[in-house]
Structure formats: C-alpha cells, structure tokens
Amino acid sequence: MGPNTLERVSSRTSHVASLFSKGNTKEKLGTLSCISLIVNKIIGTGIFSNPSIIFKYTNGNVGLFLSLFLVGGIVIFCGLLIYLEYALNLPFKNGGEKNYLLRVFNRPKGLMGCVYSFSIVLLGFSSGNSYSFGKYVLYAVTDHQDGDATNDTMVKIIGVACISFCILLHTRYPNQGTQLFNFLGIFKILILVLIILMGAAVSLKLVDVPPTDNFTNIWSFHNRQTPNSYSVSVALLEVIYSFKGWENVNYVLNEINDPYTVLTIAAPAAVLLTTVLYFLVLVAYLIVIPRDELLSSGVLVAGIFFNKIFGQSVTSRLLPILISFSNLGNVLVVSYAHSVVNQELAYNNYLPFSKFFQNLNHSLLLHWAITVFILVAPPSTEIYEFVVNLYIYPGTWINVLLTLGLIYLKLNRKKEMSVSSSTLGQTNNNKIVTAPFICVIIFLFANIFLALFPFVPPPNAAEMAIPYWAFPVIGSGVFVLGAAFFYARPYVRLWRGTVQDVHDVKYEEEYYPLH
Secondary structure: OOHHHHHHHHHHHHHHHHHHHOOOOOOOEOHHHHHHHHHHHHOOOHHHHHHHHHHHHOOOOHHHHHHHHHHHHHHHHHHHHHHHHHHHOOOOOEOOHHHHHHHHOOOOOOHHHHHHHHHHHHHOOOHHHHHHHHHHHHHHHHOOOOOOHHHHHHHHHHHHHHHHHHHHHHHHOHHHHHHHHHHHHHHHHHHHHHHHHHHHHHHOOOOOOOOOOOOOOOOOOHHHOOOOHHHHHHHHHHHHHOOOOOOHHHHEHHHEOOHHHHHHHHHHHHHHHHHHHHHHHHHHHHHHOOHHHHHHOOOOHHHHHHHHHHOHHHHHHHHHHHHHHHHHHHHHHHHHHHHHHHHHHHHOOOOOOHHHHOOHHHHHHHHHHHHHHHHHOOOOHHHHHHHHHHHHHHHHHHHHHHHHHHHHHHHOHHHHHHHHHHHOOOOOOOOOOOOOHHHHHHHHHHHHHHHHHHHOOOOOHHHOOOOOOHHHHHHHHHHHHHHHHHHHHHHHHHHHOOOOOHHHOOOHHHOOOOO
C-alpha cells in the first residue's frame, strides 16, 4: 500500500471520527460499560420464565435440561470466537456484522450492506422488552395479572413511555444513560446471585424450605414418557435464543476507550459470567421447585421460586419490580447499540435519507419510531408476540453467511491477506484471536439448524392460529426487501432527477456525505 493510499485511509478515518463526535459529548465506553452492554442484553425476561417452558419440552429430564444449556453455552462461545477473529483482523469500527459481511461479500458494492441494513433496522427494535416492562410495572402496581383489553392498552402506554425515556436519556443525557445501564447491569447480576444463594441456602437447609428430589435420578423422564425429537429441537432453539446479546459490544467498537482489551478480555468474561450464572440459577430452581410444579407451571418459574422462599405477599410486589428493571436495562442498551449501528449504516449510504440519519439523535429517533410502531400496531397479544420474535430469526442467516465467509477466508488465507492489506489499510497490530476450525463448524451447523428448523411443521400445525411457516418466511423476506431496495433505488433516483445515471448511487468509501 502506497503512502497516498494510507493518507486517504487516515483521512477517511479522521472524517468518520469527526462525524461521530460532532454534536455528541458522550464519553468513551469503559470496560464496565461494555460488560453491561452484553449483560443487559442477554439478561432480559427469559431467565425468569423460559426455563419452565424448556423443562416441559424435555418432559422433566433434568440431565437433558441442563445438557441443552451446556450445549447452548458452547455454541455461543464458538460464535464469540468467530466474531473476535473478524473484529481483530479488521479496523475497529461500529457496525458489527456489517463490517464482517463486507469483508467477504463485497460485490456488487452496496448490496450486502442494504440487505443487512433492512434486517437490523426493521427488526432490531426494542418492542419486546418495552412491552414486558409495561406488563410487569402494571403487575407491581395492581397486584394481579389479569389480562384484558384495558390492561393491554395500559401496558402499551407504559411500554411507549419506557422506550421514550431511554431515547430521551441517550439524546439529552448520554453519559447519565451509560451510568444507568452500568447500574442495571450490576443489578441484574446481583439478582441472579441472590437466586443462586437462596438455592444454596435451601440445599444446605439454612432456609425452612424442603429441597426437592430432582437430582435423585437426573436422566429419568416424567411418567417415563420420552419427548419426541421435535420437542427437544424446540428446547434447543429456545436455549440458544436465550443467549441473544453476546455480540452487542461489536456494534459500538468506535465508541470504546480500549477496543482490543474489551474484545479479548471484557466480552469473553461477560459471556462466561452470564453463562455460569444462568447455569447456577437453573440448578437453584431445580433445588427449590419440585418437578411436577415446574412441569405444570403456567407462570414465571422465578415466581414459584420466590413464593417458596419469601411467600406470596412479598413475591407479588418484588418480583415484577425486579423483572421490570431487567427489561429497562435491555431497552437501554439495545436502543443505544442499534442506533449507533443505524448511524454507521447511514455513513455508508445503505438507508433511505442517509444524510439525515448520520446524526446519532436522528438514528435514535428512527429506532424509537420502529419500536413504537411494532409495540402499538398489533391488535392482539398473539400477533404482537409473533412479530416481536421475528427480530431473532434473520440473525441466524447472517451467522450462516459469516461462518461460511470465515471458512473461505481460512482456506484462502494468503490471497485474502494481500487483498486485506491493499484495501483495508492498517488493521490491529495486537495479537489476533483465531477461531479453531471445530468451533467454526459447530457454529455453522447450529445456525443452519436454527435457520431451517422453523420450516418443519410441528405436530399441532393444523391448530395454530398463525401458520408455522409465517415466522421464517417473513424473517427471510426482510433480506429480499433490502435487495429490492438496492436494485430499485438507482432507477427511483433517476426518475426523480437526483442522479444523472443509475451508476451515480455511491456506497461505502465512494460515498462522501456533504455537511
């Protein structure tokens, strides 16, 4: 690479850095903030409710139940190593998967960026946890969980207030927003530690709660009925989904004080900490809650746990408050990280009205608008939950592409190293993390499973109000929408007279925004 090329790379980097700092007095994120970004996103409502659902899918087999979470943890760490290899071999930039996809799938220029942007912008909303925040705040205030239309409307109003508060905080008081999600990250960890300590106290007979016999024969099934392969597959799907958020820090590398330390130490430590806490919380649930109650429970498993130890009067108020704080932390970090990604996509001209969304405050408003629309528009809770769950699905296909891309880079290392040095400029001079090939294969097959399994008809397919295939079809359709935008955009702009030729629409380093 010649000096002129390096000069252009350096100039472009400085230009992008000035755009980030323009009008934004937010301090760089430290190690604690980066750990909080991961912890707050992973720990939402799931650990308080999903274990009972997964336990039912395994038909009460404790060994299988815990083994699935162990498998989930292994898959997540394989994914973490893959993301680390991408991040440490490329310049530290915001955008996460966008940068990694473009390292491999860069022709035609702009296509992959537009495809990715439509999935992350349209389905990267905070509606789910905003809705949950409203639901649990209402539970705490009213002391009951009866659902009706009036309550659902109130839940949505509180949910809108939640996302509005978070966006206002990030817009007007960004440093205070960071301090709050740091506090909530620590708070969530302390909640899980409390559950673990209570479970240990019951096991040691320090609390007057009779321990269960769930660990007497951990490989036995309830009523000796073995679950079918479909149920076990759904259970594994739920387990892997419950770790969603481990990649959150990769979205904001340009906002971090020391990206190398965060990527190599803080991020793995946060994922390891959360994984270990998850596993120990599950053990605590099994120590306190009898198998029959776990299987027949239609409510929060954490609710049963707290009832056993503290009693109904305390649990009915305390638990909803704890969960609502957990939801708030999730909304805070997701709204921040995804808005930073929206801004990065705008710098590369992947969005309609890209110049407008290069301002972080405008990207925050974009995230707010989509979140509020998804939160308010669905007429029923059933449809709402279906739409909210869509945001998880496109990520599986993205992970498949990233993993295939990494296999290609590993098999063509010499050729790609020369391409990298001639096009990317200086990368990171520190020690590089390399994902073992076995980890790449595990993560690839896990995500192929996650991407294809939703197309398999469940046993009760005929009884479902929403077709089972709607979820993966719509989730995949967002990619098609992004591709359609890429190919139609030049002709629309030519028709409007904003360009002279269809080739005048520029992306990435060829796109220079005017300020």
